[in-house]
Amino acid sequence: MSCSSQCSLGLGGVLRTLSPFSKPWVFSLASEPFRARSSEEDESVDSFIRRRLGPEIAEYAIDPMCRGIYAGNSRELSVRSCFPPLYKCESEDGSIVRGMLWPSKGRQRPERRSKLSKRARDERWAAWSLRDGTSQLTDTLVTQLSEDPRVEVRVGSPCEAVTPTDGKLQVVTQGETIQADHVFSSLYAAALSSLLPDQLVELKAFLSSIPAVTVAVVNLEYSGHVLPAQGFGHLLPSSEDGKMLGVVYDSCAFPEHDRQDKPSTRLTVMMGGAWIRELVSEVGSDLNENALTSLAVKGVQDQLGIVDSPSRSITKVQRNCIPQYLVGHWQKLAGIHSLTEKTNLPLSYIGSSYQGASVNDCIYNAKLEVERVLSS
Structure with missing residues (x-):
């Protein structure tokens, strides 16, 4: 960690x-x-x-x-x-x-104490990372759960349908059909909507109405220490630059991830999101990776004065990667939960589409939902 x-x-x-x-x-x-x-x-x-x-x-x-x-x-x-x-x-x-x-009594959300959360509070963490990247979280979950004889783990087996049947849910994957007493779905809302049967038309409509945006992420590495200032990074107001969202100074935020053989500076440039049209108009509708990389390098040069060429770059287009809680989102959630209860679906909605897009929020809300189901 x-x-x-x-x-x-x-x-x-x-x-x-x-x-x-x-x-x-x-x-x-x-x-x-x-x-x-x-x-x-x-x-x-x-x-x-x-x-x-x-x-x-x-x-x-x-x-x-x-x-x-x-x-x-x-x-x-x-x-x-x-x-x-x-x-x-x-x-x-x-x-x-x-x-x-002076907050009202009872407004604080329930705490879920753990050694890690206590350490985060004591050390006043503003952000956290994993030594082997974010995939370490899911890889460790698979490893730990696979060692529990009560748990069966399926990977590389995409879900194709979720259908109510006799008070349960039938989950169809590419390899098998599972009869589940209860399903916790962490899929994006629109993806879950596409798996449900047509008779749940109202529920599908609510789920599919929660949009997500596409973000281009460009990781740049420069030789030496080239940042003109220290900090977590900078964000740009939309009035200044629509297509470029901001730059994270990874080497400042998490120097533990820097290469060990020689000095270097790592940056992450984020572009697009709700301004994907502006980005498309700049680099083309195919969001060509070379064009995105060039745009990111130019942005770093203009905003940070780094004129050197990067020694390494990795560019990825993360399509529909961040859900958008638009005005009225709470009404969509109310409709989803009301219809779920009305149709007696043994289905829980966790993940970033509903009540928090961060990893912390997803873990916290998943714990709350599991406790709610177990106590009902």
Whole structure:
């Protein structure tokens, strides 16, 4: 396990005027508790932040943050679903500041304690990684579960259909048919929709209405230490550059992954997302990897002043990789769960399409759902 502890804006940053802001954040924070709360059941992240904290924070802080987390447009994403703590601060406490300082009783989400989560809190992790990459997580799950005599693991066996039958679910794969008492699906919502039978038309419609965006990811390695500044990375507001979302300074965030034989600098450039059309107009509809790499290298040169050519690059187009919680997402979830209960489907929805796109959220929500099913 590798971890990274990063500092936030800090008190000094709140009190000083930092570019591109025209005044210190403290003024926006001081006036926020006196702004009227909204009666809307949901609204866009951009609209919410503009109301509560002003247009500059919405455009230069929250807009790029949404691009970094969801590769999404803050003017379309739901504040209720993407940032539930902020939504609850206003709806329950009347203010973000008041809610953060004096939260309502019972608003904290239930903790699931473990040695690892305790270590993360104690060491104030801002991010974490795995020594052998993210695939180490799934590989270890397969290894550990395979050693349990109560568990059967299938890999390389894509699901072809999920059909209700006599109070159970019949799961058809390329190699077999399984009668399951209960199914926990971590598939993307639209993918799950395509596996369900036509008679569940309403449920399929809700599931397929949760979109996802495509992101081009370019990993660049440079010889030597070439970064002009240290940090986790930088994100770009959509007003500055639509097609390029941001750059992660991997060598700063997780130097443990750097090569050991000689000094190097690793960067990850992210492009597209909700702005995939702008990216297509730049490199072509086939999203050619060579064109994407050239665009990423130029972006690094323009934004970081790194004029050297990379010694190595890896470019991948991750299609439909990040679900988008658009305004009204909570209503889609309510419809999904209502129809599931109405039709007595022994089906649980976990994974990134529903209540959190990060790995942490997916693990946490999966645990909650398993506990709920076991206790019912």
